[in-house]
Amino acid sequence: MDLTAAPPVADRNTAADLRRILQRCRTIAVVGLSAEWHRPSYFAAAYMQGKGYRILPVNPRYAGQAILGMPCVARLEDITEPVDLVDVFRKTDDVGPIAASAIALGAKCLWQQIGVMNAQADAAARAAGLDSVMNRCVKIEHARLFGGLHWAGVNTGLVSARRRA
Amino acid sequence: MSDHRFAPETLAIHAGQIPDAATGARALPIYQTTSFVFDSADHAADLFNLATFGNVYSRLSNPTVAALEERVAALEGGRAAVASASGMAAEAMALMTLLQQGDHVVAAGALYGGTVTMLAVSLAKFGIETTFVDATNPEAFAAAMRPNTRAVFAESLGNPSLAVLDIAAVADVAHAHGLPLVIDNTVPSPYLCNPIALGADIVVHSATKYLAGHGTTLGGVIVESGTFPWDNGKFPGMTEPSAGYHGVKFYETFGDFGFSMRARMETLRVYGSALSPMSAWQILQGVETLPLRMERHSGNALAVARHLRAHPQVGWVNYPGLDDHPQHGLVQRQMRHIGGRPAASGLLSFGVKGGMAAGVKFIESAQMMSHLANIGDTRTLMIHPASTTHRQLSAEQQLAAGVPPDMVRLSIGLEHVDDILWDIDAALAAAAKV
Numbered sequence: 001m002d003l004t005a006a007p008p009v010a011d012r013n014t015a016a017d018l019r020r021i022l023q024r025c026r027t028i029a030v031v032g033l034s035a036e037w038h039r040p041s042y043f044a045a046a047y048m049q050g051k052g053y054r055i056l057p058v059n060p061r062y063a064g065q066a067i068l069g070m071p072c073v074a075r076l077e078d079i080t081e082p083v084d085l086v087d088v089f090r091k092t093d094d095v096g097p098i099a100a101s102a103i104a105l106g107a108k109c110l111w112q113q114i115g116v117m118n119a120q121a122d123a124a125a126r127a128a129g130l131d132s133v134m135n136r137c138v139k140i141e142h143a144r145l146f147g148g149l150h151w152a153g154v155n156t157g158l159v160s161a162r163r164r165a
Numbered sequence: 166m167s168d169h170r171f172a173p174e175t176l177a178i179h180a181g182q183i184p185d186a187a188t189g190a191r192a193l194p195i196y197q198t199t200s201f202v203f204d205s206a207d208h209a210a211d212l213f214n215l216a217t218f219g220n221v222y223s224r225l226s227n228p229t230v231a232a233l234e235e236r237v238a239a240l241e242g243g244r245a246a247v248a249s250a251s252g253m254a255a256e257a258m259a260l261m262t263l264l265q266q267g268d269h270v271v272a273a274g275a276l277y278g279g280t281v282t283m284l285a286v287s288l289a290k291f292g293i294e295t296t297f298v299d300a301t302n303p304e305a306f307a308a309a310m311r312p313n314t315r316a317v318f319a320e321s322l323g324n325p326s327l328a329v330l331d332i333a334a335v336a337d338v339a340h341a342h343g344l345p346l347v348i349d350n351t352v353p354s355p356y357l358c359n360p361i362a363l364g365a366d367i368v369v370h371s372a373t374k375y376l377a378g379h380g381t382t383l384g385g386v387i388v389e390s391g392t393f394p395w396d397n398g399k400f401p402g403m404t405e406p407s408a409g410y411h412g413v414k415f416y417e418t419f420g421d422f423g424f425s426m427r428a429r430m431e432t433l434r435v436y437g438s439a440l441s442p443m444s445a446w447q448i449l450q451g452v453e454t455l456p457l458r459m460e461r462h463s464g465n466a467l468a469v470a471r472h473l474r475a476h477p478q479v480g481w482v483n484y485p486g487l488d489d490h491p492q493h494g495l496v497q498r499q500m501r502h503i504g505g506r507p508a509a510s511g512l513l514s515f516g517v518k519g520g521m522a523a524g525v526k527f528i529e530s531a532q533m534m535s536h537l538a539n540i541g542d543t544r545t546l547m548i549h550p551a552s553t554t555h556r557q558l559s560a561e562q563q564l565a566a567g568v569p570p571d572m573v574r575l576s577i578g579l580e581h582v583d584d585i586l587w588d589i590d591a592a593l594a595a596a597a598k599v
Contacts, residue, residue, distance in 0.1 A: 014168040037214065038406070040418050046216045050207075114420045137420065148218030150181070151226050153234030153429070154245040154422050159171050159179045163189045 013133055015158065019145050021109050021131050025084035027054040028138070029076060029107075031098055032089035034059070035067045041089040042067075044113070044139040051142060056083065076101040085109040087138050088116055095121040103128040111138055173240055173356055174456045181235030185228075195446045196228045215413060215430070225434050229442035233449050237376065237386045240355035240455075241368050244391025245422035247429050248384060248445060252351060252371020253279055254438035255385025259347055259369050260284075261436070262428040263316050265402070266292035271309045273300035273319035275326035275567055278554065280349065284318070300326075301492065303334035310342050315399060317344055321360050321499070322352040324540065325514060325550065325574045326567050327483050329492040332499060336364025343397045351375070352510050352540070356459045357501045366393040367424070374541030375510070378451035378458050382444045387428060391421035407431060458543075458579060460503050462511030465585060466577040472586050473515050478523075478593040480516035480571060485509040511577035512540060521570035523596040524549045528573065530595035533580070533588045545578035545585050 013021075028048055033041045033055075049055045049068055056079055057072035065072050073079055076086065076098065086102035088095055088111065095118035102110045103125065110125035111133045112118060118134070125132040133141075143149035144156045147164060171179070182193050201220040203209035211217040220226050230248050238246035249255045260283070264270065272284055274297040284295040298305035300319055317339040319330045332348065339346040345366035350358060354375035360368050370376060372384035395403035395416040403423060406412035409431040416423040433439060451458075463486065470484035485496045486509030500507040517523040527549070528536050534545045538554060548554065550568045558566065577585065 016168070037216075038412050038414070038418075043216055043418055046211070050211060050217055140420075143218050147186075150183075150235055151218055151220055151228060151231045152245065152422065153226070153231055153238065153247050153425055155180070155235055155238035155243060157168075157239075158183065159169075159175070160183045161179075161191075162184065164183045164186045 013131075013136075015145060017131070018133070018136075018141050021085070021111075021133065022138075022142055022145065025109050026052075027056065027082060027084045028087050029056040029058050029079060029083045029085070029105075030087045030089065031058045031076060033057040033062075033067055033072070034089075035062050035065070035072075040113075040137075044087070044089075044137060047139040048142065051146075056081075076105060079105065083107045085111055085138075087111045087113065089113050090116065092116050092118045096124075099124050103130065109133065111136070113137055114140075176236065176239045177356070177455050178453045180239035181232040193229060193232050193446060193449060195442050196223075197442050198227075199223050214411060215418070215426070223442065224437055224439045225429060227439075227442050227445070230440050230445040233372070233384075233440070233445040233452070234386065236449065236452055237355065237370065237372070238388050240452075241350070241388045242359050242361050243368065243388035245425035246386050246388040247425050247433060248372070248386050248440040249433065250385065250438045250440050250444075251383045252349075252369070252373055252385040253283065255369045255371070255387050256280060256283060256349065257436070258385075258428050258432045258438065259367050259387045260288060260293075260316065260318070262402075262424065262432045263345065263347070263367075263400075264288070264293050267313060268293050268315040269311050269313045270295040270316050270318055271306050271314055272297050272317070273323070273328070273330065274298055275300050275323045275328045276318075276320055277324045277349070277351075280318075280320075300328045300330055303331055303338055306335050307338045307341075310338075314342065314344060316347055318347045318349075320349040320352065321358050322485065322510060322512070324352050324512065327352075327485055327512060327514065329485055329495045329499070331495055332360050332363035332365055336366075339366075340364070343399050345393050352512055353500060354455060354459055354510070354541075356456050357463070357508050357510060358499055361388070361390045363499065366390050372448050373539070375459060375462070376452055376455065376541075377448040378455065378541060378543060379447075380539060380542035380544065382447040384440050384444050384448045387425070389422065389424045393424070395423060402431075403427065409435065459508060459510070461579050462577060463503065463508035465579070465582045466509065466511045466513050466575075467506075468582045469575065469577055469585060469589065470513050470515075473513075473589070476590075476593060478518050478597050480518050482513065482515045484513035512574070513577065514572055514574045516569060516571040517573060517593065517596050519571070519596060519599050521551055522599045524571050524573055525552050526599045527592045527596040528552075530592040531588050532591065533584060534575070534592075540576035542576065543579045545580060545588075546576040548574050550574060 057067040060074040062072040063074035099121035109131040234246040296309040348360040348365040415427040
């Protein structure tokens, strides 16, 4: 049997790809962001905000209100500033129009969260020149690549003899 | 940094430790501290709410302990790991996270005695019932299932029975019932067998044994595969808001390492069986040489098993690495092959002709081999269960527990095999005079 250990791989992005994406994308529109602190979307957005990212909440349920201190809009199209990364906390079937909006907005990356795997949206984003990530959590990947997740005993899949950044 | 599949020999040395930002220390620093400062009130709140990752208090997590956790997770091909103060503490953490009052466990029958006591006596006290079945018969696991069964527990290689579990077949049975398979993989160590690759969902280790390898330090680890579907309706503790931790839904929030986070925050944090940083560091010194040691342990044990089988004073030999072992086909499939044949660890048992008195005489006549109750040391260890660990049982009870009066268990060490054989031959010669 093959006893070579490797962490589960979610998509075709390498650690280097994800590192590049998370370094160049500083403004994140979070589609489906909840205002409730114990929801995964809130966990992830709060974490990224704490790491210096600009979070733009998108959720019709909270439109006009603030989440994490930032004004929430109903749809991606309602955002009036440049967006680098569109982070999707929606059902797989709902991602198609979100991908189209992300491309129209000039975003650099379409990111589908854990459990969200719309292959057509992934292909459309890549065809339009965007980076595309599926079935991964933006918070967990940031913590895996830039420190933190390791402290939770998680297999980060990283081996390096260089000083941790 | 590019993606590459590192081999276990490399992971045993590197996984889980990248030189730290503050000092660049190449060897793993020992973070001998109970507590860690917060940057601000908000940072403290985020840590307590699990909104960010970091260290608070060493009963929950510690950077030195984390290096051991990630390394064992990597060696097992798992998603995440949590360390504990001993192997028994690891088993307790896995089972107490999985189970609650009224639940039922199907477990292999020929388990390590401490595990049997935990299941049959200690957990029974809390209303958790266990049915023990024949470890060599996957259908017996299926036949023992009940509507309230919530875990299947077995050892990959039984201690001291050396029964070999058909991990893939028992995993299929567990999964057909929507249950996780928990495997104690202490005896093969992650270098010789990876239960997760064969379908297991949670692996537990006594790191005291081969992982540490030096017989100096107690420790344990649980590893989760990251692939069990905890939202199948049978594990509300994974999917519903946690009463034990601020209403967090562990599976929804942490996904494929949700079980480890729940074990850490609901069980380790509350029951307090944390591993000390010093112990984690000592265990890691051993883990770095695990692949080399398992090769030598297995090679020496095979030579001893072959020698014993040809010895006129020996009635029988039980070593899964022998070609005529009744489960050798399974050993061929499940264990790492070294030098063209499966490696089966340093554990073996045999019968001294002359029964109880001859077994005792063998033990008392050895010069280099140590008479004690541990396994997985650099030193060759031996015990005569009928006169020690199983002494309080009647002769009939001993036989039922798989302990005949002539049985000697050896944990073959890393000494030169000629010296081990010399000591065995001298002790057998003395036993022949009884």
